[in-house]
Amino acid sequence: MDCMNKPLRPSASDGEDYFRLFGLPRSYAIDRASLDSAYEELSLSCHPDFFAAAPAPELAAARAKSTLVNEAYRVLSSDSLRAEYLLGLLAAGRSLDTRALPEGFLMEMLELQEELDELFPPESPPATDGPQAGQAQRMRGLVKERLESLLEERRKLFAGAGESPDEQILRGLQTNLNCEKYLNRLLERLEIIEQ
Amino acid sequence: MSELETIIGIDLGTTNSLAATVLEHGPEALRPPGAEAIMPSVLSRSGQGWLVGAAAREERTRSPETTVYSVKRLMGRDAEYLADEIARLHYRVEPAMRGLVRVRIGEETFTPQELSAELLREIKRRSEEALGHPVAKAVITVPAYFDDSQRQATRDAGRIAGLDVVRIINEPTAAAIAYGLDQKKSGLVAVYDLGGGTFDISLLSLSGKVFKVLSTHGDTHLGGDDFDRLLAEELRQRVLAEHPGAELDSPLAAALLLKTAELLKIDLSRALETGYELDLPGQGLRASGRMTREELNELIAPLVERTLDSARQALKAAGKSAEEVQDVVMVGGSSRVPLVREEVERFFGRRPNISINPDEVVAVGAAIQGHLLAGGRRDFLLLDVIPLSLGLETLGGTFSKLIMGNTTLPAQAGELFTTHVDNQTGVDVNIYQGEREFVKDCRSLGRFRLKGLPPMPAGLPRINVSFEVDANGILTVSAREERSGTEASIEVIPSHGLTGEEIDRIMEDSYEHAMDDLNERQMVEFRNMADAVFRGIEKAWEDAERMLSSEATGMIRQQMDKVRQVAQGSDPLALKREMDLLGRMTQPLADAIISKAALTELRKFYEDTGSGPESG
Structure with a gap:
């Protein structure tokens, strides 16, 4: 397979950013009600279903616009996707290390993984009750706590970032996003175990 | 409106x-x-x-x-x-x-x-x-x-x-x-x-x-069909317990069991308990019993x-x-x-x-x-959303998701491909749909072959493949090599389902069949019409011999034979033509008979009412 695994965003070339598309300020903090109503309004104006009987170029344009609106909404309505997208805009072409982690973080994650492996060997049945379920719950609580504090840190970093943040803030945000990925993977595994 | x-x-x-x-x-x-x-x-x-x-x-x-x-x-x-x-x-x-x-x-x-x-x-x-x-x-x-x-x-x-x-x-x-x-x-x-x-x-x-x-x-x-099936199986077991020799696996017996099960299910939606009866006349077997809603629920x-x-x-x-x-x-x-x-x-x-x-x-x-x-x-x-994630097979048979399940439609995703052999002019891409980690657990939708790439050193082409899912939840793929700007042509080979040509052929076939069916129906109609016309002519033949010249009656006889002959064939239009001709030949006869009948009716009417026509 010759796949380079580089996702393309429909917006990449058209110069319009998702925030502007929805008439929202370019910020991590987002007003959900405004986002939702802007999404509805845009969808009502450009969904291809309203152009089913229109000439082909008009229908194609509606489909393209509607696709962009859907993708923008998907990104902006998710905390992590929005953070990643905004960071990309703020970094403005500067490359950031997508593997950078705070000191000790990787070790901590590996220890948690090992603990999980010991408690729940790969082919073990789901832990819905008993002492193991208690363990899984405890670990889930731990991971959730870490995620909460990551989000808090992210809010602060973005709030202090301004229009053109310095390298240090950008790196801090990238590291924050990298950590979240690890924690989310752990959380996913715990959810599977608990089901 | x-x-x-x-x-x-x-x-x-x-x-x-x-x-x-x-x-x-x-x-x-x-x-x-x-x-x-x-x-x-x-x-x-x-x-x-x-x-x-x-x-x-x-x-x-x-x-x-x-x-x-x-x-x-x-x-x-x-x-x-x-x-x-x-x-x-x-x-x-x-x-x-x-x-x-x-x-x-x-x-x-x-x-x-x-x-x-x-x-x-x-x-x-x-x-x-x-x-x-x-x-x-x-x-x-x-x-x-x-x-x-x-x-x-x-x-x-x-x-x-x-x-x-x-x-x-x-x-x-x-x-x-x-x-x-x-x-x-x-x-x-x-x-x-x-x-x-x-x-x-x-x-x-x-x-x-x-x-x-x-x-x-x-x-x-x-x-609900699965409910019926479980019920039918339960019935089968019950009948077998009662009549060990019963043959219940024939398509007919199975269909009967299923029909009985379906009725039973409907009854038990209203009643807490109901009876059933199963007739297998071929085997001289009649089984009956009762079932409760609770038993159905358990199943x-x-x-x-x-x-x-x-x-x-x-x-x-x-x-x-x-x-x-x-x-x-x-x-x-x-x-x-x-x-x-x-x-x-x-x-x-x-x-x-x-x-x-x-x-x-x-x-x-x-x-x-x-x-x-x-x-x-x-x-x-x-x-609406796409129900299942859509993606590609990547190294080691893993499934790489491009569009996630529950993404709002229309949606699009792109992926960059390159070649790994010098002067390679084609790339194969396997598309899957599902939620599992490996493609073997997902559903293969088809293979896409990117063809017509300009020869370049390995790794140099940048082929941008775009996957679009429209509001119907149906996928289309397009590709473009970015360095040369050539549109790579994509051949879609569906894993399941019909190719465009196959659909065209079925449509042609069904059109042909529709024509055959139409022809056949028309032939039947025209034959029936011819029979009715023949009966009418035979009935009026006495009048015809009296009213028409022998030349005219001879021509009618001849044309009737002709119609009979064409009615044996399969061309409804030819039959229609011959019938029309016969119709024109018998027209004077029909007119005469109708006026004779009308006159008879008219006379009868005036006789009944006791008055006569004012004048001739």
């Missing part, structure tokens, strides 16, 4: 189908004069033609090998996947090329698409009869959890039936449109749709104008639990809890089963809404969507 094109909504169900449309006063199911709106999704082969609907359903127990039901379960699926299903069906299903299956009836075989097309053709005909004008366009509903192949198969069936399928829409979503617009609801709504052969659950957020599907889950092989409980598992998955994907759901709408004939209602009520902690007609609501929703697509209204919008 009248200037709008009619786009009917069709609920093409596993056990029943029907159509609806939007009229001046609102949406309604289409009822042909003197017929039910609902048509059983059953076909029975009779000679060169098909019996469709209620008449075909009667044939299930009379002629099980030539009667086809539950075709929907075969759509877009391969023989391997369908093995269990095929073993249970009373007609023969055989594996065919490229993962297709074909239904065998005697010497003939048919794809599920062709069979579905026959159902759609009949629905189309009935709709035209109800509306009094031709119908060319339709919105067809499919289970929300249908994958790309199953959607394509449905769309192909429409094409074969001569319908322009302007939209494929998900059944629970269609129900939500009909329900939401009718009750002016807003908030979080769950649609629980348990039909004859499929189950779906969808969560929607309704806000005045916009119906947004948040998530969907389901099982395309779980429905079907595991299946109902599976639907609740789906509900949990859908809630999780939407990030919602059961308590947040403000309305639960139950759709599909099988939502009438008491245990289903009880369990759904328990699961959501609220009484489900059963006020709407569960049989008609899906077709009505599709009709409303059709009305919107025809430009009839702009006051609501449906935002």
Whole structure:
């Protein structure tokens, strides 16, 4: 397979950013009600279903616009996707290390993984009750706590970032996003175990 | 309204189908004069033609090998996947090329698409009869959890039936449109749709104008038919316990057991206990017994639990809890089963809404969507999702997701490809749909071959492949090599389903057959007409010899022979020509006879009334 695994965003070339598309300020903090109503309004104006009987170029344009609106909404309505997208805009072409982690973080994650492996060997049945379920719950609580504090840190970093943040803030945000990925993977595994 | 094109909504169900449309006063199911709106999704082969609907359903127990039901379960699926299903069906299903299956009836075989097309053709005909004008366009509903192949198969069936399928829409979503617009609801709504052969659950957020599907889950092989099957098996065991020698495995006995089970299920939806009787005249066997609703519940409980598992998955994907759901709408004939209602009520902690007609609501929703697509209204919008993630096979057989399940449609994703051999001019890409880690656990949709790349050193080409899923949930792929700007051509090789050429051929065949059928029907009509004319001439022959010259009567005799001769053939137009000629020859005779008869009548009239004509 010759796949380079580089996702393309429909917006990449058209110069319009998702925030502007929805008439929202370019910020991590987002007003959900405004986002939702802007999404509805845009969808009502450009969904291809309203152009089913229109000439082909008009229908194609509606489909393209509607696709962009859907993708923008998907990104902006998710905390992590929005953070990643905004960071990309703020970094403005500067490359950031997508593997950078705070000191000790990787070790901590590996220890948690090992603990999980010991408690729940790969082919073990789901832990819905008993002492193991208690363990899984405890670990889930731990991971959730870490995620909460990551989000808090992210809010602060973005709030202090301004229009053109310095390298240090950008790196801090990238590291924050990298950590979240690890924690989310752990959380996913715990959810599977608990089901 | 009248200037709008009619786009009917069709609920093409596993056990029943029907159509609806939007009229001046609102949406309604289409009822042909003197017929039910609902048509059983059953076909029975009779000679060169098909019996469709209620008449075909009667044939299930009379002629099980030539009667086809539950075709929907075969759509877009391969023989391997369908093995269990095929073993249970009373007609023969055989594996065919490229993962297709074909239904065998005697010497003939048919794809599920062709069979579905026959159902759609009949629905189309009935709709035209109800509306009094031709119908060319339709919105067809499919289970929300249908994958790309199953959607394509449905769309192909429409094409074969001569319908322009302007939209494929998900059944629970269609129900939500009909329900939401009718009750002016807003908030979080769950649609629980348990039909004859499929189950779906969808969560929607309704806000005045916009119906947004948040998530969907389901099982395309779980429905009321499975309840019947379990009941039939229970009956079989009971009869065998009582009559150990009974032969219950013949298609006929199996069909009878199934029919008895179905009736039993319906009875037990109303009564707590009921009796059953099973007649096998061929074996001189008559078995009877009683069954309670509790016994039925015990049989079907595991299946109902599976639907609740789906509900949990859908809630999780939407990030919602059961308590947040403000309305639960139950759709599909099988939502009438008491245990289903009880369990759904328990699961959501609220009484489900059963006020709407569960049989008609899906077709009505599709009709409303059709009305919107025809430009009839702009006051609501449906935002639906792709049910399963779409992606590619990457190294080591892993599944790399490009468009995630539950993404709002239309959606698009791109991927960059390159070559790994110098001067390579083509790249193969395998497309899959599913939620698992490895492609072996996902469903192969097809292989895409990028061809016509300009020769370049390995790794240099940048081939941008774009995957687009339209509002129908159907995928299209396009590609472009960015360095040279060449559009790489893409050849789509569907893993399942029909190629474009195959559909064209089926359409040609069916057109030819339609011509044959038409010819044959016309020949029969003209022959009957000729017989009637001959009888008339013979009756009037005495008068003819008296009124016409011998030359004229001789010519009539000659022409009659000619008509007889052409009636043996198969050209209706030639027969019509000869009949017309005969008609012209006998015209003076007919005129004379008619005036003679009229005169006789007139005389009789005046004699009766006692007065005479004033003058000659």
